[in-house]
Amino acid sequence: MSSPLDLYSARFWLFVIIAVAVLNSLVSRSARTWAFALMNLAFISLYLGKKTALLLVGLLALMPFLRLLRSGRSGPACLFLGGIGTLVLFIFNKRPDLFVARVPALEHLEYLLVTIGFSYVALRLYELARAVREGRHQPPGFAEAVNYLLPFHMLAAGPIQSYDEFVAQPAVRSPLGLSDAMDAFERIASGLFKKYVLANLIQRLLLTDYRPTGPYALFEAQLTFIWLYLDFSAYSDVAVGIGRLMGVATPENFNRPYLARNIMDFWERWHISLSQFIRRNIFIPVQVALIRRTDGQRTLLVASLAFSVSFLLCGLWHQISFRFLAWGAFQAAGLIICNLYRHRLTQRLGGRKGVNQYLANRWIRVAMTALTFEFNVVAVFIQTYPFEVPAWIPGQS
Amino acid sequence: MDSRPELVTQAAAGVPPWRFVARGLWIALRLIAVFYLGQSGGRFFYQGF
Numbered sequence: 001m002s003s004p005l006d007l008y009s010a011r012f013w014l015f016v017i018i019a020v021a022v023l024n025s026l027v028s029r030s031a032r033t034w035a036f037a038l039m040n041l042a043f044i045s046l047y048l049g050k051k052t053a054l055l056l057v058g059l060l061a062l063m064p065f066l067r068l069l070r071s072g073r074s075g076p077a078c079l080f081l082g083g084i085g086t087l088v089l090f091i092f093n094k095r096p097d098l099f100v101a102r103v104p105a106l107e108h109l110e111y112l113l114v115t116i117g118f119s120y121v122a123l124r125l126y127e128l129a130r131a132v133r134e135g136r137h138q139p140p141g142f143a144e145a146v147n148y149l150l151p152f153h154m155l156a157a158g159p160i161q162s163y164d165e166f167v168a169q170p171a172v173r174s175p176l177g178l179s180d181a182m183d184a185f186e187r188i189a190s191g192l193f194k195k196y197v198l199a200n201l202i203q204r205l206l207l208t209d210y211r212p213t214g215p216y217a218l219f220e221a222q223l224t225f226i227w228l229y230l231d232f233s234a235y236s237d238v239a240v241g242i243g244r245l246m247g248v249a250t251p252e253n254f255n256r257p258y259l260a261r262n263i264m265d266f267w268e269r270w271h272i273s274l275s276q277f278i279r280r281n282i283f284i285p286v287q288v289a290l291i292r293r294t295d296g297q298r299t300l301l302v303a304s305l306a307f308s309v310s311f312l313l314c315g316l317w318h319q320i321s322f323r324f325l326a327w328g329a330f331q332a333a334g335l336i337i338c339n340l341y342r343h344r345l346t347q348r349l350g351g352r353k354g355v356n357q358y359l360a361n362r363w364i365r366v367a368m369t370a371l372t373f374e375f376n377v378v379a380v381f382i383q384t385y386p387f388e389v390p391a392w393i394p395g396q397s
Numbered sequence: 398m399d400s401r402p403e404l405v406t407q408a409a410a411g412v413p414p415w416r417f418v419a420r421g422l423w424i425a426l427r428l429i430a431v432f433y434l435g436q437s438g439g440r441f442f443y444q445g446f
Binding site for chain 2: 182185186189190192193196197200201
């Protein structure tokens with residue numbers, strides 16, 4: 001039986017049809033909220049079975065915890081403990097074997113803990129706790145919490161919606177018109193075509209896990225990056241299309257990343273919801289803390305440190321392994337060099353106007369775009385090449 | 398009275414109905430390709446993140 005998260009699963013599409021029909025037939029906000037929450041829980045139950053009851057207990061326990069955070073009586077220790085708890089669940093999601101080897105009884109709860117610690121859910125949980133703790137929003141009701149943390153159409157591969165955006169969506173959607181529905185179908189068809197035809201053909205016909213060496217390995221590295229885009233962005237296309245049909249705000253995750261002129265621009269176009277999460281929750285807090293410590297001096301050094309922390313953590317979020325730590329370090333190095341280069345360029349060309357004129361040159365634009373593409377080919381190569389890693393390096397998979 | 402208000406609106410906005418139909422066919426064509434060429438599962442790099 002296929003996983004309900006598999007877009008090729010008939011159960012997934014049956015679920016979508018029911019969700020679209022139900023949500024479009026309801027007008028009041030509370031009815032829509034509860035209907036969507038029940039559908040999200042029903043979808044999760046396809047995955048968890050009877051253990052869904054334990055998930056419900058966990059969600060119910062989350063409600064008083066969020067109210068405690070909001071009350072201001074919790075103190076930093078409460079947030080710290082919540083953060084540690086989320087982190088442990090997240091690590092459990094990545095490496096359940098580490099935990100089950102020590103406590104065999106956890107094997108019975110493995111599916112449940114993996115679901116809660118699932119990368120996208122863990123990030124949403126953190127985002128929600130932070131928004132409530134900082135007083136930006138009231139603690140959500142049970143149904144709203146379910147809809148924010150476990151939206152079935154965004155579980156497979158995001159996007160990671162910010163809690164601010166979730167709260168800001170209109171209370172009542174405008175009726176689904178034929179033109180809107182057509183746009184949504186187009187998006188879904190485009191996503192499915194990208195994943196199951198284009199990416200699938202590239203994978204089956206051209207990707208070899210780098211078996212041949214020489215020029216083909218170079219060609220395969222380029223293709224792997226293209227394949228990754230087709231496969232990953234397809235999930236976002238499908239999620240955005242389904243979100244439009246249901247009237248559930250679903251953020252865009254890609255914006256023609258191959259046109260990026262530098263690595264900073266790339267991260268504003270690729271996995272946008274993740275890079276915005278990193279900016280909100282890691283980069284800016286680290287940068288602000290360091291600027292305070294250095295009295296506003298050494299801004300370039302501060303930005304470089306903030307990039308390093310952000311992308312090393314981003315690497316580990318992808319996978320707890322040396323490979324992804326190296327990937328994070330590579331991305332951080334690219335961003336630091338890009339930032340330093342931009343600073344030097346601004347100084348040399350006499351300000352932003354001079355830089356804009358310089359960057360408007362067609363040949364420079366083409367060269368920068370090609371360089372950014374190749375940088376990312378190397379990054380994907382680090383992610384995917386079957387390196388022989390020495391046994392003394394921990395956390396390989 | 399036309400029972401297809403969206404088509405009428407689109408036509409009034411300068412979008413000919415045949416383009417709307419062509420778009421529908423293009424969507425259907427891609428879905429047929431997915432059905433015949435696609436296969437469940439496959440390698441998905443970001444699965445489980």
